[in-house]
């Protein structure tokens with residue numbers, strides 16, 4: 001029997017030993033020796049359990065503090081066998097194997113103990129547990145779960161993740177086909193039901209986004225993706241991976257809401273919205289944006305490349321560059337102003353603004369959104385302002401500013417290419433007279449026609465600009481030789497001196513042209529302008545209807561003029577002026593009771609300067625107003641004195657420049673009041689004016705002339721014969737004296753044309769009730785001829801040069817004593 005039992009024990013895979021009622025080992029198999037690594041001899045010595053434990057303990061089979069033995073047996077091992085024997089425990093061997101140990105107390109005393117090697121099972125179980133924990137953790141993180149629906153067995157299986165998604169635990173909810181229906185919203189149920197329907201093409205894969213309700217009543221969004229098994233036109237099994245996508249969905253919905261809101265907001269202020277999928281080039285255009293261009297939905301392409309073709313060719317490169325810069329992250333936002341083609345063929349100016357709102361992990365732009373604002377009105381206004389700032393409204397020619405910009409460009413080009421250019425200052429002669437006589441409208445017509453004629457003489461590359469009034473500037477570019485100007489200039493003079501038809505009137509003007517050449521005369525705009533102006537001054541001074549080239553001598557003269565002007569400003573305060581008087585002799589009697597007051601400038605360094613040199617400078621600087629007033633005051637005091645000492649009707653003439661009439665200083669006490677204060681009547685003074693003044697259409701000038709007459713101050717028309725010599729004007733303004741210009745007197749001999757002219761002037765003046773004074777009488781013959789012609793007065797070196805008051809008095813005394 002014992003032998004049979006031993007054979008049985010040796011044939012099993014577990015290790016076994018048996019303790020008899022006396023507590024000693026009585027039976028064991030080889031397997032237990034192998035598993036416990038104990039020699040059979042030890043077992044053959046029939047050890048007690050304590051002796052076996054001590055043997056193993058001393059060998060270190062249980063590890064420090066019995067760490068190789070599980071909790072069930074640790075106390076027992078440490079108590080050295082005096083603790084109750086655990087029926088079941090696990091222990092490790094020194095070789096690293098796991099043994100499951102079971103103990104059974106036998107009814108008659110003694111014990112049987114079995115050892116099973118469970119190493120493989122324990123390791124597999126540990127790995128499975130670890131995998132499960134990982135799966136659980138990842139499902140929790142990804143908010144994932146899985147379910148399986150077996151429609152044949154009607155069994156629904158959920159993973160832990162699904163329980164969590166639906167706010168429950170496996171112990172609280174057992175999913176079935178029926179109770180899981182409560183988790184579906186009607187919309188979700190409809191989607192799922194449809195997927196079960198047999199469409200003839202059974203779909204193995206399915207994917208839904210479902211709005212569902214958890215067991216706590218929370219609305220959630222679930223993404224479900226899985227496979228279906230079909231049989232006989234029905235789904236019999238379905239397995240899904242389920243993911244809670246509530247947060248993503250809420251973000252999407254919020255984004256959609258906010259997008260809708262901003263799109264609506266932008267559209268309501270009139271902006272159009274665009275939305276570009278950068279990677280595909282697909283572009284959404286909002287209804288308002290389409291409306292801006294005159295389109296309705298579906299009429300425009302949605303590809304960015306095609307839409308780009310609707311951008312104005314002049315603007316498209318810049319627009320694409322700005323957009324690329326932003327897409328490449330070079331600018332924080334995209335902004336560009338460009339023109340877009342509308343349905344009706346017109347161009348609409350838009351301000352396009354945008355921003356990339358999403359990029360992929362590599363930083364590549366995915367989506368860019370933006371707006372178009374219609375800025376046509378602003379652009380039109382800007383263009384108009386620019387046009388007005390750069391062009392002359394009357395002629396449409398560039399104005400001074402534009403011309404300067406062009407000249408700057410042309411000079412750059414000339415410097416680069418070694419070319420020459422010419423600057424022409426053109427001034428229309430007698431334009432003022434046309435304006436004054438025919439009115440401003442006709443004057444404007446003449447200017448427009450003059451502009452056209454100037455342009456016609458030039459090439460496309462040349463520039464004609466109007467500076468204002470009757471002044472034009474021409475830039476002649478790419479001038480190979482300055483000699484070419486000799487062709488252009490006469491053409492210009494000729495065209496401008498040809499008749500202008502203004503309504504029914506045919507009028508003639510001419511032009512004075514000042515010319516300067518780059519780089520010969522000057523290098524800068526400033527120098528060229530100065531030069532051309534000086535040359536123009538010369539052309540005008542030389543008798544008009546001519547051109548004059550700039551020369552260095554002109555520059556010297558201009559510099560002198562500038563110096564003169566600067567000195568003039570201080571001369572009055574420095575009391576450098578004085579007045580001299582030239583007698584005006586009554587030819588019939590030789591008596592003197594008139595004189596002309598003439599100003600003289602005693603310059604501290606340059607000596608006596610002729611009024612012929614400084615009066616024009618005083619006029620152009622406006623200083624003549626103060627100077628003329630000062631002369632009048634001196635003359636008035638003088639006439640008072642001479643009325644008292646020389647002759648009670650003594651009269652002094654003063655010259656009054658047109659500039660004084662045009663710019664009266666309202667601070668000055670009116671002349672008649674000054675005379676009143678001196679106790680003098682108006683007729684004690686004569687005002688000498690030039691013919692041109694009578695043509696003035698200015699109300700102010702006319703009023704002043706008429707009030708002089710009303711005040712009794714006499715008016716004398718100077719230099720008669722050199723200007724218009726219009727008799728009708730003489731009559732209209734009640735002129736008292738006509739002064740025959742020196743140029744007629746100078747060559748006066750019997751039988752000459754000049755004498756005939758003088759006779760005619762005298763006769764006409766007398767016929768109109770005026771007296772005549774002949775200027776520049778230097779010889780007795782001239783005096784006699786004039787006297788014979790009936791001329792009333794003579795003035796000239798024959799009688800006396802202009803002299804100081806004291807000298808004049810001596811002359812008067814001498815003449816009177818001579819019986820003059």
Ligand SMILES: Nc1nc2c(ncn2[C@@H]2O[C@H](COP(=O)(O)O[C@H]3[C@@H](O)[C@H](n4cnc5c(=O)[nH]c(N)nc54)O[C@@H]3COP(=O)(O)O)[C@@H](O)[C@H]2O)c(=O)[nH]1
Pocket residue numbers: 582596597598599610611612615628631654655656657688718719742775776777778795796797798802
């Ligand atoms: N607005 C003002 N103009 C003035 C004033 N003082 C002078 N002038 C003007 O300056 C111009 C030159 O004047 P002036 O050098 O004084 O010459 C005058 C005479 O000296 C000169 N004259 C007189 N007789 C003769 C003569 O026999 N021969 C000859 N060669 N010259 C002579 O003529 C000038 C007078 O001209 P006018 O005034 O036209 O009578 C001159 O235009 C002055 O008008 C001033 O205070 N204000």
